[in-house]
Amino acid sequence: MTQQDRERIAAGLADGLSYGEIARRLGRPSSTITRELARNGGPGGYRPQQAHQATTRRARRGTPAPPRAAGSPGGAMEAELVELAVRTGLPRMCARVHIDLLLSEDGRRTAAELAHRLQISPATVSVAVKFLVELGFVRRERDPRRRRDIYVVDDDAWYHSIVTGRRQTLETVQASKAAAETYGQDSPVRQRLTKAAEFLERVSLDMIESADRWRNLLT
Known part of the structure; x- marks a missing residue:
């Protein structure tokens, strides 16, 4: 990230823009803006010149930034x-x-x-x-x-975490359906398990479809 990028971030904060809007104007992922601000004083204490100098020093050393004190x-x-x-x-x-x-x-x-x-x-x-x-x-x-x-951890991790979580839920759905089959047709347990499985299945598939549709926002 350049000094000019950081100046534009500061200007966006001063104008009350959201992280997402600042990221869009810079052509960068929102997570990049989040990391930049979190590492350099937060939205209320962000100073672009100091942030750029600190990042340059860390890059020269080739070492990660030290742990932050809880009060900072x-x-x-x-x-x-x-x-x-x-x-x-x-x-x-x-x-x-x-x-x-x-x-x-x-x-x-x-x-x-x-x-x-x-x-x-x-x-x-x-x-x-x-x-x-x-x-x-x-x-x-x-x-x-x-x-x-x-x-x-990169921007695509958010996509993979959603898909992985929903696939795990779908495994639970299949197990619930199999368990429901072991009870009689009129059993309250069977009805309860079937309803829960159908609900979780539809919600999970919708979330996976939505993640696929909006994945381009992470690129």
């Missing part, structure tokens, strides 16, 4: 995002890993970087990432030169 603007926003993720049902450690990846400069971290930033063990990182990969939130890439895994 960026740290407070990160903590709030973690709490939101937890309230949606994500285990806290998985939420911390996911949000840290989401707010990273390029959406990529190694296990060692995650362990250092979050002050957790590599084993804990492994468990959290495995869970996130299964949900479609994160994907794993292999660095052949250093023989290490790199964990990635």
Whole structure:
């Protein structure tokens, strides 16, 4: 991201534009704007010149930004995002890993970087990432030169997480239908399971169709 891009972000914030509208005007994904602001003071404390200088320094060092203190603007926003993720049902450690990846400069971290930033063990990182990969939130890439895994969250992850979650729900639907068949035609249990299965199936298929229709917004 250039200095000019950051100036345009600041101007968009001053004009009261949404993150999505700012991203559209810059020709970038909304998640890029979210990460940029979260790493550089939040919407109320964003300073384009300081943000550009800080990013340049990090790029020169080739190291991830240090963990943010909870009382700092960026740290407070990160903590709030973690709490939101937890309230949606994500285990806290998985939420911390996911949000840290989401707010990273390029959406990529190694296990060692995650362990250092979050002050957790590599084993804990492994468990959290495995869970996130299964949900479609994160994907794993292999660095052949250093023989290490790199964990990635990108814009397409939102699509994959929706599709993965709905496919898992459809597996539950099939199991519910099979269970319903074991009860008599007039059984209240059969009727209850059948109704639930039909509802979940229709909603899941609608969500997958909607995700396919709007996937282009992530490109």
